[in-house]
Amino acid sequence: MTPQALLPTTRREPARPSRVALVRPKKPLRWLTTAAVAAAVVGLHALAIEGTDFKPELLVDGWKGMAAFVADAFPPDLSWERTLKPGLEATLVTLWIGLLGTTLSVPSALLLAALAARNTSPHRLVYQAARAVLSFFRAVPDIVFALIFVTAVGLGPFAGVLALICHNTGVMGKLWAESMEEIDAGPQEALRTAGANRIQQVANATLPMVVPQFVGLLLYRFDVNVRSSLVLGLVGAGGIGLLINQSIKSFRFDSMLTHILIVLVLIIVVDQFSAWIRRRLAA
Amino acid sequence: MALSVQGLRKSFAGRNVLTGVDFTVSAGEVVAFLGANGSGKSTTLRCVMGITPPDAGSISIDGTPLDSLHSGDLQRARQRMAMIFQKIHLVPRRTALDNVCSGALARIPTIRSLTPLLFPAEVQQEALDCLDRVGLADRAFDRVGRLSGGQQQRVAVARALCQRADVVLADEPVSALDPHAAEHVMALLRELAHTEGLAVAAVLHQPELALRYADRSIGLLQGSMTFDLPSTEVTAKHLDTLYAPDRGVSDRNFAA
Numbered sequence: 001m002t003p004q005a006l007l008p009t010t011r012r013e014p015a016r017p018s019r020v021a022l023v024r025p026k027k028p029l030r031w032l033t034t035a036a037v038a039a040a041v042v043g044l045h046a047l048a049i050e051g052t053d054f055k056p057e058l059l060v061d062g063w064k065g066m067a068a069f070v071a072d073a074f075p076p077d078l079s080w081e082r083t084l085k086p087g088l089e090a091t092l093v094t095l096w097i098g099l100l101g102t103t104l105s106v107p108s109a110l111l112l113a114a115l116a117a118r119n120t121s122p123h124r125l126v127y128q129a130a131r132a133v134l135s136f137f138r139a140v141p142d143i144v145f146a147l148i149f150v151t152a153v154g155l156g157p158f159a160g161v162l163a164l165i166c167h168n169t170g171v172m173g174k175l176w177a178e179s180m181e182e183i184d185a186g187p188q189e190a191l192r193t194a195g196a197n198r199i200q201q202v203a204n205a206t207l208p209m210v211v212p213q214f215v216g217l218l219l220y221r222f223d224v225n226v227r228s229s230l231v232l233g234l235v236g237a238g239g240i241g242l243l244i245n246q247s248i249k250s251f252r253f254d255s256m257l258t259h260i261l262i263v264l265v266l267i268i269v270v271d272q273f274s275a276w277i278r279r280r281l282a283a
Numbered sequence: 284m285a286l287s288v289q290g291l292r293k294s295f296a297g298r299n300v301l302t303g304v305d306f307t308v309s310a311g312e313v314v315a316f317l318g319a320n321g322s323g324k325s326t327t328l329r330c331v332m333g334i335t336p337p338d339a340g341s342i343s344i345d346g347t348p349l350d351s352l353h354s355g356d357l358q359r360a361r362q363r364m365a366m367i368f369q370k371i372h373l374v375p376r377r378t379a380l381d382n383v384c385s386g387a388l389a390r391i392p393t394i395r396s397l398t399p400l401l402f403p404a405e406v407q408q409e410a411l412d413c414l415d416r417v418g419l420a421d422r423a424f425d426r427v428g429r430l431s432g433g434q435q436q437r438v439a440v441a442r443a444l445c446q447r448a449d450v451v452l453a454d455e456p457v458s459a460l461d462p463h464a465a466e467h468v469m470a471l472l473r474e475l476a477h478t479e480g481l482a483v484a485a486v487l488h489q490p491e492l493a494l495r496y497a498d499r500s501i502g503l504l505q506g507s508m509t510f511d512l513p514s515t516e517v518t519a520k521h522l523d524t525l526y527a528p529d530r531g532v533s534d535r536n537f538a539a
Contacts, residue, residue, distance in 0.1 A: 184370075184372075186368060186370050186371075186372035187372045187373060187374050189334065189372065190366065190368060190372040190373075190439075190442075191385055191388060193332055193333075193334060193361075193364075193365070193366045194362065194365065194385070194386050194388060194389060194442070194446050195358060195359075195361065195362040195388065195389030195446070196385070196388035196389060196396075197388075197393060199393050199396075199397075200385075200388045200391075200393060200396045203396060203397045203398065204374070204385045204388065204396065204399075205374055205385070208374045208376050208377055209374055209375075209376070211376060212376075
């Protein structure tokens with residue numbers, strides 16, 4: 001007999017008998033909670049379907065209309081003078097609106113974020129006030145800001161830039177305030193024990209700690225703002241949005257498709273660019 | 284006496300964490316605080332530093348009771364104590380030099396402390412000298428995040444030196460470090476105490492480190508002191524009383 005044959009191939013029993021019984025603690029309420037949450041989610045969706053006239057059969061019946069629309073758009077109009085050149089120029093304007101709308105809102109967003117973060121705000125009342133201001137700028141859609149500024153500075157990209165500055169201050173200020181609240185409070189406490197005043201603590205511990213998050217959020221907002229400036233074009237703030245609107249109104253769906261393709265390229269380029277920067281920051 | 288503490292009491296939500304702690308730390312001396320988790324070691328240091336306000340007790344620095352001082356004077360007296368943390372609490376993205384400079388913020392006008400580019404040249408020179416004293420002058424312009432844990436803790440010691448502190452309170456300074464780095468940091472603290480006259484109070488989790496590096500060891504058990512002896516006189520029996528409650532639990536779990 002070889003030595004291997006002496007070894008058992010399978011183990012029939014546990015190595016030793018259990019000394020502890022497996023009894024899961026019973027939690028009857030957990031079942032009830034799960035059922036209640038599930039019922040609530042289903043109920044809310046039923047209400048939402050009712051409230052939005054959500055009827056998929058309409059989509060099935062109306063496919064011909066869509067097909068005609070898409071057929072009109074093909075092939076895209078690639079004539080340089082009539083569509084491509086104005087499209088590219090307008091896209092550049094859209095990009096500029098998104099860029100200025102993002103960067104020019106940095107000072108106001110930074111100030112409000114520092115006042116609206118619990119760990120950097122000088123006082124509870126200031127904190128509440130800063131939160132309220134941020135909520136206001138966030139709650140008013142950029143398109144409403146655009147309409148307001150159009151009445152002041154007239155139609156054109158400048159109104160779009162002003163609108164984005166206002167709305168982006170609200171959104172980026174809140175995102176920045178939250179990322180400041182989430183960072184490790186240790187370095188700030190260390191500087192407090194060393195006798196640094198509040199401004200010194202923020203400038204030398206809190207802010208340098210959140211720089212990567214801040215830049216990441218800034219790039220994300222740049223990405224969003226370029227797309228928003230597209231929509232702002234629809235209400236007269238210039239850029240490629242305006243051209244898309246005009247081509248729809250004049251039934252030039254082939255031009256519209258060209259403009260949309262240009263926008264697609266722009267969005268991909270902006271997205272890749274910000275992803276590249278974020279990778280370099282993380283390294 | 285660099286630091287003298289009497290009758291320190293603290294309770295959190297009705298639970299007594301410190302029930303009358305008295306001790307002194309002289310210039311040139313390393314004092315270790317030993318005890319199980321929850322015995323009040325860290326709370327003692329945090330109360331002394333003023334991070335956690337104590338319920339009662341008197342804290343004196345060089346014979347001056349802190350409760351006799353007000354605002355500006357109190358602030359200045361407190362700054363003679365520096366704290367070192369288990370989690371180090373440096374800014375990883377900044378250089379070692381900039382982190383050490385931040386220990387001197389109380390001496391820098393606010394407007395010149397907004398960015399390291401504006402730090403006064405003499406503060407930067409002093410910070411470099413402090414890094415030299417902890418043996419890291421050659422890493423001054425490296426980002427702290429690229430240094431090892433032990434090097435980071437030495438940068439934190441340099442920051443305390445740049446604060447010009449006479450008393451260093453170290454809250455588990457080596458608990459997060461590997462054994463070699465822990466030895467290095469403890470040796471540094473002892474050297475700074477013995478050669479430069481710093482008063483060091485350190486909470487330690489490893490009794491053997493305390494007995495080797497501290498001149499005196501204080502045992503805390505459930506918020507009160509069980510012994511305060513030269514480290515050479517601390518015996519295994521003393522240590523047993525400190526960690527007995529902990530061991531009782533593990534005995535039950537691992538009983539065959």
